[in-house]
Amino acid sequence: MSQSVYLPSEEFARKAHVPDIKAYRALYSRAEKDPEAFWGEIAEREIHWFERWSRVLDWNPPFARWFAGAKTNVSYNCLDRHAASHRKNKAAILWEGEPGDQRALTYQELHRLVVRFASVLKSRGYRAGDRAIIYMPMVPELPIAMLACARLGIIHSVVFGGFSAEALKARIQDLGTTLVITADGGFRRGKEVSLKTAVDEALNDCPGVREVIVYRRTGSEISMKSGRDFWWHDLDAAASEDCPAEHLDSEHPLYVLYTSGTTGKPKGILHTTGGYLTHITATMKWVFDLREEDTYWCSADIGWVTGHSYIVYGPLSAGATTLMYEGAPDFPRFDRWWRIIEKYRVNIFYTSPTAIRALIRQGEQWPDAHDLSSLRLLGSVGEPINPAAWEWYYRVIGKQRCPIVDTWWQTETGGIMIAPMPGAVPLKPGSATLPLPGVVPEIVDFHGQPMGDNREGFLILRQPWPGMIRNIWGDPERYKEQYWSRVPGAYFTGDAARRDSDGYYWVLGRVDDVMNVSGHRLSTMEVESALVRHPAVAEAAVVGKPHEITGQAVCCFVTLKRGDWNHDQLGNELRQWVSREIGAFARPEEVRFSDALPKTRSGKIMRRLLREIVTSNSVTGDVTTLEDLSVVAKLASQQDEE
Ligand code: WT7
Numbered sequence: 001m002s003q004s005v006y007l008p009s010e011e012f013a014r015k016a017h018v019p020d021i022k023a024y025r026a027l028y029s030r031a032e033k034d035p036e037a038f039w040g041e042i043a044e045r046e047i048h049w050f051e052r053w054s055r056v057l058d059w060n061p062p063f064a065r066w067f068a069g070a071k072t073n074v075s076y077n078c079l080d081r082h083a084a085s086h087r088k089n090k091a092a093i094l095w096e097g098e099p100g101d102q103r104a105l106t107y108q109e110l111h112r113l114v115v116r117f118a119s120v121l122k123s124r125g126y127r128a129g130d131r132a133i134i135y136m137p138m139v140p141e142l143p144i145a146m147l148a149c150a151r152l153g154i155i156h157s158v159v160f161g162g163f164s165a166e167a168l169k170a171r172i173q174d175l176g177t178t179l180v181i182t183a184d185g186g187f188r189r190g191k192e193v194s195l196k197t198a199v200d201e202a203l204n205d206c207p208g209v210r211e212v213i214v215y216r217r218t219g220s221e222i223s224m225k226s227g228r229d230f231w232w233h234d235l236d237a238a239a240s241e242d243c244p245a246e247h248l249d250s251e252h253p254l255y256v257l258y259t260s261g262t263t264g265k266p267k268g269i270l271h272t273t274g275g276y277l278t279h280i281t282a283t284m285k286w287v288f289d290l291r292e293e294d295t296y297w298c299s300a301d302i303g304w305v306t307g308h309s310y311i312v313y314g315p316l317s318a319g320a321t322t323l324m325y326e327g328a329p330d331f332p333r334f335d336r337w338w339r340i341i342e343k344y345r346v347n348i349f350y351t352s353p354t355a356i357r358a359l360i361r362q363g364e365q366w367p368d369a370h371d372l373s374s375l376r377l378l379g380s381v382g383e384p385i386n387p388a389a390w391e392w393y394y395r396v397i398g399k400q401r402c403p404i405v406d407t408w409w410q411t412e413t414g415g416i417m418i419a420p421m422p423g424a425v426p427l428k429p430g431s432a433t434l435p436l437p438g439v440v441p442e443i444v445d446f447h448g449q450p451m452g453d454n455r456e457g458f459l460i461l462r463q464p465w466p467g468m469i470r471n472i473w474g475d476p477e478r479y480k481e482q483y484w485s486r487v488p489g490a491y492f493t494g495d496a497a498r499r500d501s502d503g504y505y506w507v508l509g510r511v512d513d514v515m516n517v518s519g520h521r522l523s524t525m526e527v528e529s530a531l532v533r534h535p536a537v538a539e540a541a542v543v544g545k546p547h548e549i550t551g552q553a554v555c556c557f558v559t560l561k562r563g564d565w566n567h568d569q570l571g572n573e574l575r576q577w578v579s580r581e582i583g584a585f586a587r588p589e590e591v592r593f594s595d596a597l598p599k600t601r602s603g604k605i606m607r608r609l610l611r612e613i614v615t616s617n618s619v620t621g622d623v624t625t626l627e628d629l630s631v632v633a634k635l636a637s638q639q640d641e642e
Contacts, residue, residue: 004387006394006427008403012376016289016423024424024434031437038438039466043067043278046285047317048081050247053274057464062484062491063471064464066275067250074254074277075114075151076245078316083111091321094295094344095140098187098327105140107319110147112241113140118148119243120235121179124211128153128246131256132179133172135159135195137186138326141215141232142302143312145181146255153248154179157256157268160303161186161195163583167266169202171258174268175473178208183215184222189328196222250274256473257305259411260523261482262513268473269305269411279415279467280314286436287405287419288348289377290318297323298350298379299337304520305411306381309467310350314415329355334362338370349397350379350407352519356389357549364396372397377422379405382519383551384507390429408432408507410493411521412483414467417441418505431504438465443499448487458511459497460490513607515544515552522586524607527554530581536560536570541597541605545589545614553589554578555614557597567593590614594634 013019018027031038036056043049043056053070082092092110095103105113126132132154136142142158149156157175159168172180180203185194196214200223203209214224215232224231251272258266284290296315300306302324315322323344329337337359341349359366378398380390385406394404403422409415418441420426420433427433435441440462443451451457468491472479486492496508510516513524524542531540539559544552558574571591579587598606 004429006403006429008423009401012403013423015291016421017285018289018421018424021424021426024421027437028435032440035438035463039066039278042282043274043466046281047072047274047278048077049274053250059464061464061489062480064275064468065251066272066278066466070250070274071247072250072274072277073151073245073248074273074313074317075118075147077277077281078147078150078313079107079111079114080245082107082316082319085319087319090319092316093140093143094321094323096323096325096340096344097139098190098325098331103140110140110144110316113144114147114151115241115243116236116239117141117144117232118151119240120213120238121148121154122152122243123240124235126152126154126179128248128252129155130179131155131157131175131177132181133157133159133168133175133177135161135163135168135180135182135199136215137161137183137193137195137217138301138324139183139186139215139217140324141183143316143324146302146308146312147316150254151243151245153246153252155253155256157258158303158308159258160301160583161193162301162303162585164580165198165201166581167583168198169205170266171268172202172206172209174258174266175256176208177206178210180209180212181215182212183217184220185218187218187327189331192218192220194220194222200225248273251470253470255308257308257411259305260514260521260526261478262523262525264523264525264529266523266526267475267478267482269469270471270473271414271467272470275466275468276414277313277317279465280309281317283416283419283436284310284314284318284320286421287407287416288350288379289422290315290320290348292319294320294347294376295323295344295374296320296348296350297325297340297344297346299325299329299355300350300352300381305414306350309415329359330362333366334359335366335369338367338372341372341375342370345374347374347376348379349375349377350381352382353380353385353389354383354518354550356380356385356393360389360392361549367396372399375399375402377405378402379407381407381409383516384509385430387429394429403427404429406430406432408505412469413461413465414469417461417465418507428504431500431506433504435505438463441497441499441505442490443497444487444490448490453499453501456496456498456508458486459493459495459505459507460487461493462490464491515542515554517544517547517552517554518550518585520585522554522582526582527556527578527586527588530578530586531556531558531574533581534574534577536563536565537574539597539605541607541610542588543607543611543614547589554586555590555592555610556588557592557594557610559594559597565593 051071053067407419547553
């Protein structure tokens with residue numbers, strides 16, 4: 001366990017929303033004693049409601065309704081109320097494209113653009129409850145499309161631009177989508193990532209999609225299908241500037257975001273309106289200690305939940321200036337991010353341990369060449385941050401001046417759950433520290449029994465919280481089974497963790513068949529299903545292998561159908577194949593061929609053994625249930641030959 005403890009500077013603490021540990025404890029215990037009164041007060045203070053609720057929480061485990069009966073609108077809260085205030089001409093979004101183009105949109109201007117796009121959607125017949133897929137690069141029109149949907153109650157699902165046509169198709173179909181909003185392409189490392197061609201490919205099998213709206217970003221040649229495809233700018237030319245925000249029920253679905261589960265089929269995580277908005281708005285202030293004049297930058301892609309909650313909805317609801325950057329951190333050189341921080345005088349910077357480790361490798365000369373003195377607070381999310389990366393981030397980027405908020409949460413939690421309030425909570429590198437008010441974690445053993453301090457177990461959450469997942473789209477049984485059946489009445493996170501004697505949480509990683517590659521969740525089964533679709537593959541087993549930059553890397557064990565295969569060539573082909581089937585971020589680091597895979601007598605592949613092989617190269621676990629021990633020995637010894 002790390003012995004170092006870091007305290008915020010006196011100046012930081014003095015100005016912070018929550019200035020000391022006593023203030024944190026007071027908030028925590030108030031929430032603990034009466035969660036409904038606590039959240040009700042926050043909702044009242046932070047959010048605009050057209051109509052008030054009858055009850056803060058209607059909890060019918062595992063189904064929750066927060067602020068039931070109340071009416072509100074996320075787009076109204078993110079835009080209208082600020083555009084009508086002293087924030088009217090404040091920058092809402094600062095945007096920089098990878099080629100270096102830039103835009104600054106004030107609250108008033110962003111409001112105008114969202115209203116125009118919403119009016120387009122409305123005039124084309126889209127209504128509350130319809131589903132739209134958004135598949136776009138990191139340009140302002142992506143949040144504009146999200147906010148326009150939210151304005152009308154159209155349920156949106158943003159699909160990360162790195163996903164393949166196959167993955168896109170599965171999401172369009174699962175959601176029963178009638179509208180796709182996309183772009184010709186985007187820029188990444190100086191090249192164009194084409195998006196419209198993937199949409200065209202996906203739509204061959206999606207008869208339910210009526211229309212595609214295409215934003216022109218790159219200007220490259222694409223095909224437009226007459227009667228189905230429309231240019232954003234053509235529709236905008238005829239748009240109206242009158243499109244009020246719908247008064248939606250607090251539990252109206254806001255979005256569905258797909259994430260990997262333990263099967264081959266991604267889960268559509270459903271988030272709704274009022275509770276989600278309350279949670280992310282409160283955490284923006286608690287965790288990022290947001291101040292009116294801050295320039296806030298989260299480097300995630302909006303295609304992941306981090307971008308939804310902490311690039312778009314959280315910052316805008318809180319009236320912040322949120323910065324968006326389209327491209328890669330190393331383009332054209334390794335100092336692109338530091339240039340951006342210097343240029344826009346960024347005060348709060350939120351990124352992932354993977355990114356930090358990749359930048360460490362390039363050397364300190366890159367950040368050292370820039371003035372990073374505007375930074376006040378740093379954040380980390382997506383995976384455990386190893387203390388060495390933490391220390392580097394603290395010293396080289398934060399100049400030992402900026403607290404680091406290590407934020408633990410998940411797509412399902414909607415917002416941050418365990419993280420320090422930076423003016424109040426002393427930091428320990430590698431720990432997400434203490435739960436936020438209203439969050440009640442516990443470490444339990446296999447039977448759901450609470451465990452003492454300093455012991456590793458399963459991380460669960462005892463109490464419902466406003467931003468929580470409401471359901472898995474179209475699959476309430478899976479929702480119950482996946483999250484609420486392990487420990488009755490409690491939410492099962494799928495993470496292993498330990499709590500130290502100071503009550504600090506140390507999240508260790510997933511306990512299920514889910515990998516965490518560069519902070520992106522990826523299911524072993526999803527990669528396996530992709531592999532077995534290849535004509536040469538008979539069977540596949542996939543495990544995560546420790547990787548010094550990306551945390552884990554995808555490692556595949558494959559048995560082949562009969563034939564004369566060139567292993568080198570086929571290995572490359574399969575890596576390419578997976579990236580085509582799922583997306584480039586899922587590309588395996590390693591493909592190993594074997595005559596057979598280790599299985600239990602009932603035929604289940606023993607991933608645990610394979611994990612041990614890739615981790616330590618030896619097998620020490622219990623192998624008595626193995627069908628064929630020789631297979632394991634052979635797989636382990638192969639590594640030595642390489
Ligand atoms: C999983 C959730 C939360 C947005 C990005 C990822 C891991 C996330 C931390 C952290 C240790 C972390 C967990 C979690 N994780 N943040 N600060 N420390 N682990 O969202 O794709 O839903 O993944 O990421 O394993 O369960 P996600």
